[in-house]
Amino acid sequence: MFHAAIAALLLLNLGVALWRLRRGPTSADRMLAAELVSASAIAVLLLLAAGLAQPALVDVALLVALLAAVATANFVTRTWTLLHEESGSREEAGRD
Amino acid sequence: MTEWLHPLGYALIAAGTGFFVAGNLGLIRFPDLYARLHALTKADNLGLGLICLGLACQAPSLAAAAKFLLVWALMLVASSIGATLIASTALACGLRPRQQRPGSMEDDEREDTP
Amino acid sequence: MPGRLARRFLPLALLWWAISGGGSAWAWGVPAILIAALAMPQSGASRLRPLALLAFLPVALWLALRGGLQVAALACRPRPRLESRVIDHPWHCLPEGPGRLLMASLVNLIPGTLTLRLTPDRLRVHVLKPNTDTPAELVRLETRVARLYRHGNAGGENESRGENENRGENEEKELR
Numbered sequence: 001m002f003h004a005a006i007a008a009l010l011l012l013n014l015g016v017a018l019w020r021l022r023r024g025p026t027s028a029d030r031m032l033a034a035e036l037v038s039a040s041a042i043a044v045l046l047l048l049a050a051g052l053a054q055p056a057l058v059d060v061a062l063l064v065a066l067l068a069a070v071a072t073a074n075f076v077t078r079t080w081t082l083l084h085e086e087s088g089s090r091e092e093a094g095r096d
Numbered sequence: 097m098t099e100w101l102h103p104l105g106y107a108l109i110a111a112g113t114g115f116f117v118a119g120n121l122g123l124i125r126f127p128d129l130y131a132r133l134h135a136l137t138k139a140d141n142l143g144l145g146l147i148c149l150g151l152a153c154q155a156p157s158l159a160a161a162a163k164f165l166l167v168w169a170l171m172l173v174a175s176s177i178g179a180t181l182i183a184s185t186a187l188a189c190g191l192r193p194r195q196q197r198p199g200s201m202e203d204d205e206r207e208d209t210p
Numbered sequence: 211m212p213g214r215l216a217r218r219f220l221p222l223a224l225l226w227w228a229i230s231g232g233g234s235a236w237a238w239g240v241p242a243i244l245i246a247a248l249a250m251p252q253s254g255a256s257r258l259r260p261l262a263l264l265a266f267l268p269v270a271l272w273l274a275l276r277g278g279l280q281v282a283a284l285a286c287r288p289r290p291r292l293e294s295r296v297i298d299h300p301w302h303c304l305p306e307g308p309g310r311l312l313m314a315s316l317v318n319l320i321p322g323t324l325t326l327r328l329t330p331d332r333l334r335v336h337v338l339k340p341n342t343d344t345p346a347e348l349v350r351l352e353t354r355v356a357r358l359y360r361h362g363n364a365g366g367e368n369e370s371r372g373e374n375e376n377r378g379e380n381e382e383k384e385l386r
Contacts (some may be wrong), residue, residue: 013116013120026129039144046151050151053158061172068175076181114282122285126285130336132323133336134336138274138318157231180314184326
């Protein structure tokens with residue numbers, strides 16, 4: 001019960017990330033939101049694994065953590081630099 | 097045998113959730129990308145770490161506890177390196193960190209371009 | 211060569227034990243570990259001293275805890291007044307190579323600092339809340355990291371060391 005309640009709280013917290021995803025002035029801010037989503041997803045998966053006694057979910061969380069690392073590296077080395085070259089404009093550090 | 101660890105686990109999970117909330121608050125409120133990176137790499141990772149540690153305290157076996165800690169170690173390494181990658185690419189793309197001059201109280205929007 | 215293989219075997223076996231949930235599947239595990247140990251490329255991590263690393267772990271965790279507490283306190287303040295600044299940390303004692311990459315990642319964990327750029331002569335660091343002892347703390351961290359690595363290896367190791375340094379440079383270029 002406790003685990004499920006905490007997991008629900010973390011899911012609620014994800015609304016924050018979605019807000020940042022929609023508003024974030026630069027694409028890097030959106031990437032940060034995506035990273036937050038993956039961190040929360042890992043926490044929720046682990047909590048559910050303990051709460052529901054489903055140890056297989058821990059493996060899923062492990063996989064999500066691996067994919068999150070690859071996603072960040074991919075974003076930096078490929079996507080962002082390509083985006084930057086295409087637009088040719090300088091993104092500014094936005095004031096919130 | 098390890099029953100006494102369970103309340104400690106609950107406390108750690110609650111503390112970890114607190115750090116998660118604080119990190120998200122930072123992600124909303126901090127003024128620029130670099131400050132938000134601080135919030136994400138430090139507070140959110142610590143939150144995840146405390147949750148993992150709490151769950152490891154309640155895990156049925158030692159191997160299961162080790163797996164929880166493995167998830168945390170992976171996340172710690174990934175986000176720490178990822179933060180540097182994002183920050184250095186942002187700098188290379190011309191995003192300037194907002195800095196405060198030692199004398200003035202107002203934040204400068206951006207440093208003068210060299 | 212056998213010593214190096216054994217040094218790789220142990221952490222991999224530990225990893226398998228954790229992943230497989232108690233090590234019930236060693237029939238699959240032992241071949242997988244052996245193949246991984248043989249096929250793993252030479253990396254900078256092989257020059258870490260395991261015991262020193264073990265002693266360093268609590269220090270790193272303590273730093274991470276303090277860093278998280280500071281950022282959380284800053285984020286929860288009613289009006290966050292950040293005085294972010296960029297400072298340069300010249301390298302003191304850490305040689306070129308994997309140690310610097312480790313240091314750059316660790317800087318992200320200690321309170322209030324974030325690595326912006328890694329160059330051959332210095333480390334550019336973004337500071338969230340300037341503190342008079344931040345530079346001193348960086349120097350302390352650097353000496354600690356330098357102690358983790360073996361230096362002045364004799365004879366046969368020289369070749370592999372050169373390779374390592376090249377690797378480090380490449381990774382550095384990637385980090386830009």
